[in-house]
Amino acid sequence: VSKAQLFITCLGDQFCTSTLQNMTHLLEALGVELSFPSEQTCCGQPLFNNGFEDKTRPVALNFLRAFSSSDAPIIGPSGSCVSMVKHHYPSLFKTGTSEYELAVDIASRTFEFTEFLVHQLKVTDVGAVYPHKVTYHASCHYLREMGLKTEAKALLAAVKGLEFISSSEEETCCGFGGAFAVTFPEVSRSMMENKVKNIVSSGADTVVTCEPGCLMNVAGGLHKAGSSIRAMHIIDILASREDSV
């Protein structure tokens, strides 16, 4: 039995309870024994990405302490938050300090959910059934910082009944960008509307992404446009079974 620690992310915590429950069920079904360090809050990316490196440090330390009581891998449903821990945490601390050593250790065992499935557990078929036309939004940090280009599609390809439809500008940002969405709402709007237009014209009835942030943005955009297209986290597709669709 392998072990893992759940990193639920702050957006997941606030807005995606059922996705987190599904993540729990999926990993447990694959024989992973889970723990949930309840002291976790946010990875600190909103501060870090807005230039407040010094204000990020205490937030990162809270994260590092929360996950350091176990040496099990850490799994999160967000490429962006995982990338923050994996790629930016070590840069927050002076090399040689105990905080730096801890950050490097935690970074080396933090994984994005689909990455963990495909590369650690070597699983692409989780027995999901989802008989729908599905298109995909490649989230920026998931795609470019984590370098996850094929993993989500490999998992989707193994879902029974799922018909994959590509949409144009699949790899173009949806306009979320964290604080960007509230700093430049008009620009965020144009980018989101462009993304929604491409999703709608793909002809799919579901759009899937691996990022709670993009999901909030795109789902809200689809709702506002009066579209009936469902925006789903890939975890919720992978958790779909015959009786639930």
Next chain:
Amino acid sequence: MSHDLPSYIGFEEYSKHVPASIPSAVQQATSRFVGGRAARVAELPEWEQLRQMGSDIRQHTIQNLDIYLTQLEAGIQAAGGHVHWAPTAEEARQIVLQIAAENHVKTVVKSKSMATEEIGLNHALEGAGIEALETDLGEYIIQLAGTGPSHIIVPAVHLKKEEIAALFSENLNINAPADPVELARLAREILREKFLNAGMGISGGNFLVAETGTLVMVTNEGNGRMCTTLPDLHVAVVGIDKVVPDWESLTVFLKLLARSATGQKLSTYTQFITGPRRSEGEFGPREFHLVLLDNGRSRILKDPVGREVLKCIRCGACANVCPVYKNVGGFAYGSFISGPIGAILSPQILGTQAARELPYASTLCGACAEVCPVKIPIPTILLHLRRRVAQGDEFSAPSLPAPIRATAVLTSIALAWNWVYRLGARLLPVINPLFEHHGWLSGLPYPLSRWTKVRPLPPFASRFRRWWTARTH
């Protein structure tokens, strides 16, 4: 014109009122370039190696600029040219004006140059009573329109052919049709006469080859050749960062530049200019002057993270793929250079007091870094400059307003003291009933109003923690 340095660049203010015609014109043009680039890149299996070589050579060169610039100067002087060092934009303008005055120049023809846009040269020339005419078609158009460029290589990318025809009709007292070929013919007719009568040609330069003192110009319209050969004087204004060590390294950049910029294997014209004509019988100008522009570059070089911006070869590929640029256009960046590269260059040239919004004008999506032919880590530099703006560093004091910095302090406390965060997460759902319509929150108060003015927010529903506790007990 970009003659006065902007005291503050209000990206957000501009972004609220982007003329609807701009994104559609920009997207139409840039998607053509993106497609062309992708096709050319796919043809070259060694593309990634070329990018790495380009990046390494540029990094090496900017870190050894003193050596290569000295070598360049010697080469140009040996070829009979003159080299002028311009520490600031003002000094660069004065140098050009003085050369013009000494030679009684009344009319100048210009080929496209980002360096002269940077120093606002046209305005200075006009101020001195010298007619300066842009001869690149795009530059000619924006000169008629009275604006600066909105793209590095396609200055008039924000205009549609109908708008250009209207500009021609209005400014030239003709009835110009909205037909690109005919518009180009009209411009050519007017420009031809100017080329023959101009006392001075002014150009920029894409590269400077240190080993031979050679100015390299990569162009497509042929006007560059006319500007640099027909008038008796040729003045090139070029940033000190444009030097490359030798011809062997130049070949790397010639392979990278046109492919990245326009999706061409090679541009129509690639000119190599080493000094003026050697004898009366030769074609070419009597005098060749190179104005080497610093304008903050030496200062940027002192910053090991920020200086990678000086690797730029001005291809514009970063703008062509940037979803922000494509939705706001180049004027939003408020300076001579726009797009992602502008967002990291302007704050370093103008300072983060004037350009503090620009490093934030990105979602950090990373599309720019993916295509940059010299691998400038644009998102990393954006983050670096955001830190300069938010916290200050050895180059600049913080420039974010106090309320934003106070918000960051409070956010840090709420996220680092996990009981505060968890209490907040439990309390937030209380506001749901006040704002919920059809399962979504809308009309939320500031600052969340800035989210809900664009799209609704899902209801706050932090239930996972309780669910987890319940199932494990």
